[in-house]
Amino acid sequence: MHVYDLVVIGGNVIFPDAIEQTDIAVHNGKIAHIGRLSAPDIAGAVQVIHADGMQVMAGMIDAHVHFNEPGFGDWEGFKTGSAALAAGGCTTYMDMPLNGVPPTVTTAALEWKRELAAGHSHVDYGCWGGLVPGNLEEMEALSEQGVCGFKAFMSAPGDPDEEAFRNVDDTTLLEGMQRIARIGRVLALHAESEPVVSKLTASLLAEGRTTAADYSASRPIEAELEAVIQALEYGKQTGCPLHFVHISSAAAVQMIQNARTEGMDVTLETCPHYLTLTDQDLEQIGPAAKCAPPLRSLEEQELLWQCIAAGQIDMITSDHSPCPTALKTDAAHMFEAWGGISGAQHSLELMISEGYVKRGLPLPLISRMVSLAPAQRFGLYPQKGEIGIGADADLVIVDLDTSYTVDQEQLLYRHKHSPYVGREIFCQVQLTMVRGHIVYTREHGMTDEPIGQSLCIPNEKPLSLF
Template sequence: MAVYDTVLRGRILTPDGERDASLAVANGLIAGIFEPDAELETRVDRTLAADEVLLPGLVDTHVHADEPGRTEWEGFASATAAAAAGGVTTIIDMPLNSIPPTTTLAALRVKQAAARDQAGVDIGFWGGVVPDNLGTGELRALHDAGVFGFKCFLAETGVDEFRHLTQEQLEQAARELAAFDGLLLVHAEDAGHLHDHRGGGDYAGYLASRPDEAESAAVARVIDVARRTGVRAHIVHVSSATALPLLRAAKADGVRITAETCPHYLTLAADDVADGETSFKCAPPIRERANQDALWAALADGTLDIVVSDHSPATVELKTRDHDFARAWGGIAGLQLGLPAVWTQALARGVPLAHVVDWMSARTARFAGLAGRGLIAPGARADLVVFAPDAAFTVDAARLRHKNPITAYDGRELRGVVRQTWLRGAPVGEHPGSTAPAGELITRKES
């Protein structure tokens, strides 16, 4: 009879649905799923509490860890601690807002060196496309080094070291990436449709400065380029319902395009934002509640593929600068809170937990090409989350694992508590024989 490292018994969410079972772990993998009372020889035998369910670890493919260069904003140690506290076992780091940005092979090596000894969960990396690295060979070098794809912007980014692309440069990037089947991620706001914001604490004014048309126009541009070049394209953080018919039609036509949305667009609405509450500032902006309903419907019908955090933190000073929406940094700190935030809203809408986990775990893993992650099945990695879906808590920004105690969710009551996160068969922080964080750096070639 096999001897397992651990057996976990209780409610388990598998790809076939929730069931009472015993899950056996050996050598960091799920060795088998058996009947609840199966007699199994194991070093550790644990039964979950009656209010707990075992989920696969989440895979968050949109995280700004900001290290090196802006580590006061976040950093790999605090980002991965927050991830683990929120049930996230794999993150893929965006190429900005670090200094240097991940736009060259040398910069990737700098970022990997910074992350290596601080990884509380597994970390992969996106590359970036900027005007300066087009046609230089750097994109292919980054691809060969294992980045998961390449992020670009169609409007100003807010940081000088990561410039946006013109239409001509977008087409050049698409053709360059299509030559080696690279993935192009696009922040889809069209610069020509954005308006100057006069400043101040009026959220309605900020929202009007980044209208729906800016998003739909940019998505239309990306679809056109993807259709003509054959590049694989992905729209990040869709906020506007006006983009959904375009995406739906493009997919039906066979264009190689996917799209994501984020917990803050699914759970927060413009009506929630009081004047001067700049912790809610992000781009694209949080829109009206009717718009939110359309995003949920688009997840249900497959127009939107995945849900990711777009964790984009900054210091309290930068986030609250004069409580002025023109001056404050834009970005939502939500890495630790994505699962309970989405589950809270899903519960109110009658959406099953299995759908939430699929959008945030199984589908994100498939999107990144990470086989063996995001699901509970024999042979998969034993990246697991002990989750209490009916437990409630009130968000206290000061108690989160994010480096800076500010988030748009502060003071909100959410449902669903992550009680423990397991990485490769052991609770985070308890890997045997290890005094360092147990996360590893991963590349596309390892998927």
């Protein structure tokens, strides 16, 4: 008989390529056994979790969140942001170098961010470094300190603070790619053309056009495509591994897919809001649904789902970009409202509800997109990303037989707004476990003590997914 710290029995375990009704045993925070357990092994376990009829998945790895520390006062913060992630079945996240002041573009800023996160995160976390004008000499040191990669904006982030994150000029982008290729990291890109966006925005505002439809028109798909083309060309010149964040159009997906077919080391993500909300929702919901790139048409949304079914989109991230509610509700018009969606709490449930329940996409495919692919791409595999012997016991149990409607009071964000309030979701997370510690249950909510650990990513060549 083995003595395990915890066993999960009877669940439908989601592996990257299969589903099997079986048991999982955990010892010292790691998965120690997968397979049917004997009665003595179950009886001897310190804790037994019955998962009969439910799905047991690797915890989501959200590679794109903004928790607004340091310097943003009463904005989101690590404690509330990580609690929302845990309630949504996420066990690891990667915090972007913005929005925070100072942004994570120096080793001093990285150290400060980690100090603020220590003891306040409910789930494990890593940090992105930034590529901005003036910090090229910091990049190697940031890599040595274990950032998971670097993030650059090809359009203006929109924060007026003098110390805030800035978009790259062409020279910085090209030289930054050269350095990142030598270092052996990934460059994540917000791909919207600043010349296109700024020109259209100025023209629309000059005409007094400030509606939701006008905001969408200021950031067309063409702006995304132009930036993707430029970045891919620089990537070919430098050999820099690229990752495109929050891609919103099927045409951009196809461009990136073509580059990959030609041998480029490039991946991409999209977000639940592009798969569940449209430009019509922006008009109806208002600024709570404002983001950049903006929400697209229903036809474009369906094309993105087709890309997912064809295996052309690598991963799903939340791009959780929260703010105090007043920055949404008190803005004079859509252009002035904060551009970011609070969605981290529902990413996994939305993907299962919309992808599996409504469209019949396989659960292993969804698991690969939310867990395995980000773990592989950003240096966490095989420690995290799938249910396997020796991996961290980062598990989420999901009930497919429970539906619920998102209510504002259920939100664990510091500022309780979300475009998903009032939306029915056709599954529900029942339990989230990080390294064998239960951090959330639907019955009891969050555990009191944040146990998340900082992850320093080894300075190794990023894993190509193809």
